[in-house]
Structures are given as C-alpha cells and as structure tokens.
Amino acid sequence: MAAPAGPGRFTRFVRRAARDGRLVVQPRMGFGTVGQMRAGLEAVSGIEAATIGTITVDSYTRVNDHASARLALEQGEDLNGFPLVAHGPEVTRQMLAGIATDAFPVQVRHGSALPGELFAALVAAGIDATEGGPVSYCLPYSRVPLAQAVAAWADCCEMLAGTGEPVHMESFGGCMLGQLCPPSLLIALSILEGLFFREHGLRDISVSYAQQTHPQQDIEALSALRALASEWLGDTDWHSVLYTYMGVYPRSRRGAYGLLEASAVLAARSGTERLIVKTAAESNRIPSIAENVDALEFAASVAERETSAELAGIVDSGIYEEAQAIITHTLTLGSDVGSALVRAFALGHLDVPFCLHQDNANRCRARIDGRGRLTWVDPGGVPVPQARALTENPGRLTARGLLDMLSYNERRYDREEVTGREAHRLG
Template structure:
C-alpha cells in the first residue's frame, strides 16, 4: 500500500502538537468585517496553547447568496460570519498575511451543501483547511437533493486534490443535527465521508465525533471512531476531531464551562488530536473574541491535566460493531461511495433520526435512556446488529418528550450549577 503524500501545513501542525502531548483547541469563530476577523485570528494565535484559527462564513455565503452578503457589507450590517466570496480571495489573502503560517494554520468553516464558489475562493486565498461533507452539509442545512450535493462535493474534493499545497478536509459527519443521533451512526457517517474524500483524491483528512449525553458512552464512541479510521483510512493521513456538545447548550456560565470541561477531558483521554470548543454564551448570542479566547484557554488547561485512556479500560457496548455493520452494508449499495450514500438514504438504510430533509426517510428513532445514554429506540431500516430485537419497540414520542431529550444536557449541567450556587 502506497504511503500518503506529505500532508499540508494544517496537518503538520496538528501532528507536531500531538507529538508534544498537546491537544489542539479551535474556536467556531467568524465576523463580517476584515478588521474584526483579523483581530479575532490574531487573538486566537496569541493564546498560550496549541491553537488553529477559524474563519466561519456567514449564512448568506453558505447558500451562495453572495449578492446579499455584499449588500450587507456595503450597508454596514452585522453579519454572523465572514463572507469570504463577497470579500474576494485577494482581500482574504491580505487579511491572512502575517497571521497564517506553519505555527498557526487557518481553517474555513461553512455549512454549505454546494460549496464550489467558496472552495475556489478559499483555495485562492491560501487557506489551510476546510470542512463539511456531501451528507453532513446537505441533510441538516439545506433542501438541496442529496445526489446534487454528492456531485458538487465530488468536484470540490477534486479541486482540493489538485492544489500544489495540500488543503486539509474534515468530515462533519460526526455532528449530524448536533444531537439525538446514535453514536454508531455518527461514526459511520464520518468514516463514509472520509472514504468519499479519499475516493476523490484527498489523503489529508480528519474524522469527527460530537460529544453526546454520557461520558462513558462517548469514550467508547471515540475509541470506535479511531479504530475504524485506522482500518478504513489507513492509506490517508487522518486525525480525529471532537466537538464540544453541539446541541442545546447550558445557559448558566458554570454549567457551560462544566460541559466544556467534560469535552476537554474526553478529548485528552480518547486521544483526539483536535477539539472544537464552545463558549459560555452559546445559548444566547454569538461569542465575542474575548469569550472565545477564554474558552480556548480553559479547555487547553483542563486537557493538559488528563492522560490518555488505557484501551483495556474503555467500555464496550457494541458501538464499534454497529458502526462497522453500517459502513460495510452501505458500501455494497453502489459502485462508488457517492452512489452508495445516495442509494442507502433512498432505501432508508442510512437514516438520521428527526431529520426532515426530503431525501431522509426519518423512520428510525433514538432515545436517551434512564442512564443518560443515547441509544436506538427503533433503527427501522438501518442495518445495525440486534435490529430485529429493537424494531417495533419504539415508544410513543410526544412533543414534550422530544423537548426533554433535546434539553437533556442543558438541564443536567444547569441543574448542577444551581446546586453548587445554593
């Protein structure tokens, strides 16, 4: 098996930090103006930890409405991210000059199902990395047909593969809808997107998982993700990324920081190389530069106090076997990964609970059990082991029950903060 080509600057930085025993921490940060975006990047670069910069684009750019983004800039409107295409590649390149480099690479984060113009812009601007995927940035965020998104992402991957300096691509597959998606499905989707990236020429990639509702289950899930990546993506230069909980966030400062601390401990113990950090104000507004910096410093300090798990001590409830079964079955459904993904969703063999996209069957269901674990209530057509045992056991889900599950971590961590306060 041929060795992957030399990785790009983003992956070289992550590898160097990992070899030094440091977790890379990264914000989810984006501002509309060049001046504020540059100030944010400079502040993150000064954090006393291993950090990479983030340029998160605005909601107009995500849907390719660049005319509205440009109009907002002209009118001085407050955008919720950086309109890279509207600003233009040369303006973005100048903004990055003197900031981005071997010791501080920068990733563009977006949320676009059809990211062709954005990818062309970030490549021309000299960005080091981006993220997403044909499933993970189509089903949750758009009404674009899945087959169209798959075709667009194939072209975008080939665009990145054709650059002289490798551009890193991170799968967002481990974060579908942020919550209420069983860990094995999140892992399978991230590995499948990694395989899709590889199929279209990329070897510099990462796979992801989003923290859920039970620390021990999350330890098992991260172990399964890393094992499966080593098996399926052995001929790529991959690393694993953990997201601090992406669902409804605690409203209290203490609760928010307690949840962030749990994710930092999980990242360090599981061997994740990178952590996407959330701040104490996620529940109410877009964080300031200072709030992002504080969250990065806090997460890095918590992670530095942890040591990696002994693999023998990681629990095993079957997450690896479930994810492996989903991946293996999906790949039998098409002559290539893209067509297999489209057919799997058409058949309901890939199915994201509570996702309303027209190409998602939305027949399977998940639940948070009495121990706080996120499990299958009914996998429907998803080919997980024990599917027959689970099928038909779906409990009647009320609107109140769904809201209770969605707010599970918010209530749990805010209640713990209230107890400490009292």
C-alpha cells in the same frame, strides 16, 4: 487527480502538538468585517496553547447568496460570519498575511451543500484547510437534493486535490443535527465521508464526533471512530476531532463551563487530537473575541491536567460493531462511495433520526435512556445488529419527551449541584 503525497501544514501542526502531548483547541469563530476577523485570529494565535484559527462564513455565503453579502457589507450591517466570496480572495489573502503560518494554521468552516464558489475563493486566497461533506452539509442545512450535493462535492474535492498543495478536509459527519443521532451512525457517516474524500483525491483528512450525553459511551465511540479510521483510512493522513456538545447549550456560565470541561477531559482521555470549543455565550448570541479566547484557554488548561485513559477497559456496548456494519453495507450499494451514499439514503439504510430533509427516510428513532446513554429505539432500515439495537420499551414518544431529550445536557449542567469536575466524571 490525487493530492500531493504527505500531510499539509494543518495536519503537520496537529501531529506536532500530539507528539508534545498537547490537545489542539479551535474556536467556531467568524466575523463580518476584515478588521474584526483579523483581530479574532490574532487573539487566538496569541494564546498559550496549541490553537488553530477559524474563519466561519456567514449565512449568505453558506447558500451562495453573495450579492446579499456584498450589500450587507456596503450598508455596514452585522453578519454572523465572514463573507469570504464577497470580500474576495485578495482581501482575504491580505487579511491572513503574517497570521496564517505553519505555527498557526487557519481553517474555513462553512455549512454549504454546494461549496464550489467558496472553495474556489479560499484556494485563491491561499487557504489550505476546510470541512463539511456531501451528507453532513446537505441533510441538516439545506433542501438541496442529496444526489446534487454529492456531485457538487465530488467536483469540489477533485478541484482541491488538483491545487498542487495538500488541502485538509474534515468530515462533519460526526455532528449530524448535533444531537439525538446514535454514536454508531455518527461514526459511520464520518468514515464514509472520509472514504468519499479519499476517492476524489484528498489524502489529508480528519474524522469527527460530537460529544453526546454519556461520557463513558462517548469514550467508547471515540475509540471505535479511531479504530475504524485506522482500518478504512489507514492509507491517508488522518486524525480525529471532537466537538464540544452541539445541541441545546446550558444557559448559566457555570453550566456552560462544566460542559466544556467535560469535553476537554473527553478529548484528552480518548487520545483525540483536536477539540472544537464552544463558549459560555452559545445559548443566546454570537460569542465575542474575548469569550472565544477565554473558552480556548480554559479547555487547553483542562486538557493539560488529563492523560489518555487505558481504553482496553472500556465496556463494549456494540458501537464499533454497529458502525462497521453500517459502513460495510453502505459500500455494497454503489460502484463508488457517492452513489452508495445516495442509494443508501433512498433505501432508508442510512437514516438520520428527526431529520426532515426530503431525501432522508426519517423512520429510525433514538432516545436518551435512563442511564443517560443515547440508544436506538427503532433503527428502521439501518443495518445494525438487532440484538444491540433495541433498548427497553420507552413507550410512545411525545412532543414533550422530545423536548426533554433535546434539553438534556442543558438541564443537567445548569443544575446547581452538578458543576465542574463532578459533572463530567468518567467513572
């Protein structure tokens, strides 16, 4: 069943902000108790910026262990997110009363490969926006077979499409493992998940990309993402979302805010409509409400000073070409998007570097080159043009070399001499 025509309140809000020249900023926030979660949402809604509220679920709910979540609530234990199913739809609905409105949409973020129970609960609670995907919430976070996750997500999308109101679905495909995944593969996975959502009845969609290690490369990647979304998802209501760097985060406050500033500049200059913000506490603990608010206000203030860049001047390193090739080839491998995704991973034609899931070939390799760009070393079976794929010979990858790449942005932004606007200059 197709979803109702036209965007829901989540996308309407994003579009209003974009018309007003405002970047929408959103936290990755979740607390275990109703009181904490409501207080967090109220604080975010009160910021002088275009904000969207987030309910991030806990790790028990993510894997459908709702009994453990209920026990933790009964025993007063701290949870690392909101156990929406354990609390129940009516409790969640009451918590959101007077908060979730057209002027302040709320999205559930989760990380579940099998989200059926969660989606049923959020719909019953009156929530109309969530995220994830059959690949992006299976390979990094679970041992669930990919074919099983694809089937579950097909059922879930059709359930959301049949609710009678537009439900927004955001692909997490642009954030695979958070780091060391070449931009073209991130873009292709996000577009492919968007096509999967559309195939199963959803028409209110966002596509994602996670900030990586080189601002000019990221600008090119976001331009490619938006161009490909227009081509492949042009008959849906879509927008793009950028994630502040999802890998190992700077430990110093100065470094953390330098990296956040760079992501806000990147979002504003690329024309991206929404930014998922990280805080200065990311490297060691779950951020407080005040820390989330501070990060959101900072990111919004940075974006207000920026204007969209003239994207025609971007150096073309082949990101668009590579992503288009991956998408086009994948879609030839099945009679529908879901079966094509499963077969593409089985053949190694979709392959996520350093991902240990049993359905991922893990043959391709990427690296951060001497310029700080994230590039292919060996694409394995991924169908990218070979002339673009291979960089200079990097030598044998060692464990130390991998750790150095994983900590690249942490070290870069924690260096005393790289701070503020100097650290993210796009020139």
